[in-house]
Amino acid sequence: MAKEIFIGEIVSNEEIQKEFFLMKVKLDLSFDDPQPGQFIMIRIAGLNDPFLSRPISIYSFSRGKNYCTIELLYRVAGKGTRVLAGLIKSSQVEINGPLGGSFEIKADKKQIIFIAGGIGIAPLSLLAKQLYRSGCSSKESMSFYLGAKTADAIVGLDKLQKLCYNINVRTDDGSFGRKGLVTEAFQKDMKKYSATDTMIYACGPKAMVKALSKILTGTKFHCQASLEERMACGTGACVGCAVGIKDNKGNLTYKRVCADGPVFDIRQIVWE
Amino acid sequence: MAKEIFIGEIVSNEEIQKEFFLMKVKLDLSFDDPQPGQFIMIRIAGLNDPFLSRPISIYSFSRGKNYCTIELLYRVAGKGTRVLAGLIKSSQVEINGPLGGSFEIKADKKQIIFIAGGIGIAPLSLLAKQLYRSGCSSKESMSFYLGAKTADAIVGLDKLQKLCYNINVRTDDGSFGRKGLVTEAFQKDMKKYSATDTMIYACGPKAMVKALSKILTGTKFHCQASLEERMACGTGACVGCAVGIKDNKGNLTYKRVCADGPVFDIRQIVWE
């Protein structure tokens, strides 16, 4: 299967909330159907500053008759995303993807729990949609825990509400939902769920995933967490996006977030 | 007099001929009236690739009530000018200028001759306009010799026709005007002009200016030539844009095209 670098054409690129953008990109039909959790490497065609491409999760996907469309939900975090945010309709971007592995769907789990921090909602949204559409899970069996610093950083909720019945929002300052950490919200509810019948999908800042990992220690919950690391190639070649993972014997090894992840069993992640 | 870096807004940026662009830029009123031969250093605000600013002559200037407007006539020569050519209306450019010295106007010279190669027409156009407007010279007393490789590279002729009576065009391949070099066209006419009553203004590729310099050797014609060199600062600080010039004693020194030029007495230029 030949891979290629796609020239994507921007259909729209709107600031849906302060510093958060939704970009819609038209791609050739040869773009593979992305699996939830997969991402793309994006850069502006012909621009060498910023130098590296940036990894962004695929937030939504649709295949039309003449082209595919992907949506990217992103936060302006620095130079690269600021340049993206400045792109107008019809601009061209270079896209490599879909890349990486995806969340594993276990049909035997009755209860699905999503835990997202901020922009971590992006890949989990695609996952929720797919689970719902495929009939694997119902609106009732999917609970979404979403956290952010402030109300300003809560995005993508509207889309979720169509998919999940139970949505818990937490902000650090209480400006939206309840005040507190998203991981604490989950922890409070934890006993309501049967560990063996539940699958947890998590995506968010390192601190969130780490806190979650602590909460889950000693429990039987199975949790797949999507990680972030700085990337250069996105394809597994540079070994730059390393994350400490326990191998079968429990020894530390470094895995590539881009090629071996971005989704890992939370229990295997080694925290410094 | 405080100097500043101007943020110019592009009013229009049209491809007037294949690979030749005319850019109109709006600038703050504090922009000084440019003298013919002066140039600006231009770059795209916030872009670090290409790294250096590019020198472009001021082709025309007008001062309105609320802002000034300059026109730049440029050829796509490489990366920097290609990026400029891609700019759309309302884009912002950073402009440092007007920079450099200017052509010296000698009221006692009855006959004015302009010799331009390709894009060298840009500063000479502004000069012709100023001479005409100031009443220093009449349409009849100004002769313009313009050369280029092919018809495609002859630009700005329309504007000139309003200013000069006598316009001689030469192309290397004869696709416009007569076939031949612009310097040869001048050489043929040379005896028609009185050396002491004539001022020659020249701007064009090094080879043209060099050829002209040879033709003028041994004559009494006074010729001011505008030179080009790669530039970094444009303000005289880096001494990067050096050109070999004979000092008063006839010794070689290196002068800065940006600060000591770009206009030099053709007799003082040292050719390798």
Added chain:
Amino acid sequence: MKKNVNLAVAIGSLKIKNPVMTASGTFGYGEEYAGYVDLNKLGAIVVKGLSLKPRLGNPPPRIMETAGGMLNAVGLQNIGVEAFIKEKLPYLKNFDVAVIANIYGETYAEYSKVAARLSSVKGLHALEVNVSCPNVQKGGLSFGCDPRAAAEVTRRVKGETSLPVIVKLTPNVTDIAVIAAAVEKAGADAVSLINTLTGMSVDLKTRTPHLKNITGGLSGPAIKPVALRMVWQVVQRVSIPVIGIGGIMTPEDALEFLIAGAKAVQIGTANFINPRATMDVIDGITNYLMENKIRDIKDVIGTLRT
């Protein structure tokens, strides 16, 4: 069309179909980019640096972007020579392309052992000996900073193999031509340069280095002028083939190195930004030859007029 131009070059006894190789550590073991490029079309594949035993590598973060380049402190993480022979080499044997093993060690003995082991198997066409290793913390300077140590490594490796030996030099030295001359005298069949320049970058928020390893290797277009200068210096000093590496993104970049005297080039960081960079460079060199009516790449190599 392309039949009219000859791109083949020889690096000692190693004949390759064109002068474009991948740089070690930037192309994995070939597999990673096999979907994007036809490996058969490459001049050679240089694989990720191999050590005797598997190596864990440095803790993350390992990379950081810089102006026109990037820093990496991967720490030579690799699966080790045995796993390479078992798991990766068989795949590479499927292709009609020269495979070059990049090797390194922390002692002379390790270099010898890795070289010996790799010379005992089929499917490899040359060894590239990394004497730079700026990322690996070890007492004292790296082998590549000392002409005697670099020469000794060369001698040891030559003693264990009949494969052509390319010694890959570090730019973090006062006079790279001295090192090149030393390894030439010690028997190197070719030299390749440059490896990364050691650099650093600081996170203002945390006031810590961006890389856990503190320093890392700088690569990408930012270093191209330094690489080109060093290649030119070395070309004038040695008579063995020189392979140019450093910041090559485009055919034009590659041609600068060839004109300066490099017999071949390696493409590194560019692969990350454009997985098809190697193909684009090969096509672009071909076009340059055709446009300039040059029949053979040899008529480009070393034609710099100074």
Added chain:
Amino acid sequence: MKKNVNLAVAIGSLKIKNPVMTASGTFGYGEEYAGYVDLNKLGAIVVKGLSLKPRLGNPPPRIMETAGGMLNAVGLQNIGVEAFIKEKLPYLKNFDVAVIANIYGETYAEYSKVAARLSSVKGLHALEVNVSCPNVQKGGLSFGCDPRAAAEVTRRVKGETSLPVIVKLTPNVTDIAVIAAAVEKAGADAVSLINTLTGMSVDLKTRTPHLKNITGGLSGPAIKPVALRMVWQVVQRVSIPVIGIGGIMTPEDALEFLIAGAKAVQIGTANFINPRATMDVIDGITNYLMENKIRDIKDVIGTLRT
């Protein structure tokens, strides 16, 4: 607002109002940028390198753009120490700013003479001794590549002057900390680094180097990671103040150097792209201190946690 933060630092006995200087050769003699910036606001002005006699410099072309930087081979063109004293220094005396003369020579004696002459006049606050000079063709390595030669230059200059002596180091060496330690021992009051990295670039159309001098000095953001690494290495080795130079374009860049341990910084190539770069850096550092509620720049310098 700004009164709340203290930016003053000391480079040996030289007290400056903030740690932002201009880098030699990139700010002319001050005049060139006086229209754009208020020279009184600078920490110090380092003037274009001065030699005993006026120097013609290299033939053009002298500069070329590169990825994130530029090459220059100006060849240390300058008006010579006498003309400087007569024509340039009087102008600089009008400002309330430290003026540092950057000097160089081709022999020890020349260094001594330039230092002696400049020490006989008023209006200068320090000497910066350029031991790098990568652009000037001379037999053998530059002084700055040899710890003994660099130390000897330092001793000679120190013997002729009571001004603080800053020795400016070249990055084109295997171990810059060794050179720094040698000049410290020889009496240097401070070191500044880095000068340019030697680089090269080739014109494909003519197959000639873009610079008439063949090689030139690479400067700009491309070299920042290398400069920062070297500053950090030197800070750990010497106890005299270190001045950081190399690719500083923004306040953030400057802060990286200060955090890594530089007591001051110099801004070079950035002036060409943004004539107000020095002012922007000073303002940005001030803002950083205020935002982080730091009262004194000294509480930023050398606070890197590794």
